[in-house]
Amino acid sequence: MTITPTPVIFGEKSSKPALHWVSSEWRGILAEFVATALLLTFGCMACIPMDDIPASDSIFGPLGFGFTVMFNIQIFGHISGAFMNPFVTIAAVIWGKISIATGVAYILAECAGATLGYGLLTTLAHIDIAAEAVCVTLPRSGINEFQALGVEMVLSAALSLINCGVWDPVNAHNSDSVPLKFAFTIVGLSYAGAHLTGASMNPARSLGPAIWANRWDIHWVYWVGPLVGGVLPAIFYKYVWLRKPDPKLQD
Template sequence: MKTDYAMDEMQKKTGSILGLSDITENKLLWRQLVAELLGTFILVAIGCAACIAIVESNAPKTTSIALAFGLLVGSIVQVIGHVSGGHINPAVTAGLFVSGDIKLLKAVLYIIVQNLGAVAGAAFIRLAIPDARVENAGLGLTLPGPGVSDPQALLIEALITFLLVLVVQGVCDARRSDLKGSAPLAIGLSITACHAAVIPFTGSSMNPARSFGPALVMGDWTSHWVYWAGPIIGGVVAGFLYRFIFRISKDGESGSYDF
């Protein structure tokens, strides 16, 4: 009897982590996957176009790209957030997995379609923009800046993605009663700030899919591992931190508003 009970408990825990019901019972899953694919497609397509266009303009490069990506992500999350959560980023999905907000199988599917969307977005812009301009700007490839080593770039990418995922966790926490304003705007502003700070050092990816799409289309894998390892590490650390330290344990419970 004890063995049977232990087996039942193990199966329950395994099912809870894997999230089989998300695959077998969730009739909206296909819509969520389409939303993530489309959102990442738009992010990479327009984001890469912004990186290409800025090369030939007189606008400040770092500021313009930072604003483009921040406003773009905020807009996309506003549109698809109610469908899929608006992750559009494997590092965000990884962070939400370790915090318990998404199950493993669904997270894996999200990451797959995010990368498919990123490749499609990069390929679309590669076809839509003249070859000379694409080659000159590198299709928005993310690379360590001059004098920046791969380990240094990894630390920077981990830090900025840590901030992004922490902001996502905080503004999307349904247990908080103190939240005001726009969650998509807060997420977009965090991306703008991080891009403005570190574009010269790493290109400010914060998103493995955003780096994967252009790298695959252009066939350039220089330092590409950095743009997976750094953001995933930062996202996972943020997910653990929010789950075990910052998350409100009960509805309405907050130590910051007792004065």
Template sequence: MSRECLNRCLKVFKMKASTLDKISCFLAELMGTAILVFLGCMGCVKTDLFPNNHLQIILNFGFAVLIAIQCFGCVSGAHLNPSVTVAAYIYDLVSLPMAFVYFVGQMLGGFIGYGLLMALLPPSTLNVPNGLCVTLPHSEVNNLQAFGIEFVATGILVIVCCGVWDPRNAKHHDSVAIRFGLAIACLACAAGPFTGASMNPARSFAPALWNGNFLKHWIYWLAPLSGAGITAIAYKTVFRREVVEAQVVSDEKLRQLEDVQLS
């Protein structure tokens, strides 16, 4: 019934199935990034009754990523991050036009997510010196060091992505949302005190735009995008291997045999 309704809608609006797929991916990236920014930045709010700490913030961002991937991973892959989309394009997972669709959805989603946060929270909770959730390097970290930290952190994130996308790992995606959530939490735990551990231009751009604070903002574009691109090229060249279908069938039969023996 749902398939028939979909076909009717496509005929009524004279829309191709591929166009509908693009719209679905756009909306998934928009809503997923909005969830990431909304929940992640809300976890950075401090109040007299509920003071937060570094561990709370990193776990909150990790859980926000987990929720977004669980919701929209089956729709668009839940990149939620222009850096991840750059890596996916290099890895031949998305076309250039589709990468642009993802990018627009992510940037708009981040803007909407932070705007919703500002609309729902009391103004007193948003009045922090540099703006709530605005990413800035630590005062003792120079620009080159901040660039390097964001570059390396994003590179590690992209290695995780490439490992998930690797054809040899195609049958092991059952807990991807948890893996990425924990990976983000780990990277944020390490890099957060020094740069804010953005690794994501969409996540940094929205708070900067709403607060009008673009101090050293270039770091949070150039470092993640270049780190993602170089890492994806390196992984694709050095580590990626295509899986032969016969090998996949053989491995599946072996797993079935092991299951029978264990049971």
């Protein structure tokens, strides 16, 4: 989600055989698959209702997703970037951190990982979480699809700008606390929007539960909202706020 992965040279790789590309990129692709699977397993595990706490009053879901993002970044950040999110992956392509081919592979891995992660939880939970639509992102009653779209766009925009701030070379010396920064960011944004739309901010995160629960109520919102709300701020930040290195200072 946040860290620049180690294998990042792609102008040279694009002209090499596909086999070489696979041999050099499979670790990152696998890391995105596993990281997103863990995100859904542990994040949605925290969303399983407790007997004495109404689901709408629980902060365990935001905490579960936030802290899972934290340890995923610590584990996988130096391998793939620990994006775990298609819009973050697209932003990484736009910023030139990974190639288009790698970005496509990451997105497919993230969607597959999310599906597997939620599927694993269906076998571990003591209730039928798919039948009860646990962790399925749905707008609350009274919110129309365009309001839900707006909420997802705003939440994703905030997450995207924070992500770009971490990528900014000016903050390169502040990387030690990146996992914690994102943990608390996800907790805060999730708690702010969970009671409105489920605070997805991540198409893959919404896709996995939707497949298992077969719930597709305005599912398009959870793709368009994060992709538009997340990618546009990344473009804006790169071309407006990102300062180019001063050649005089590099001499």
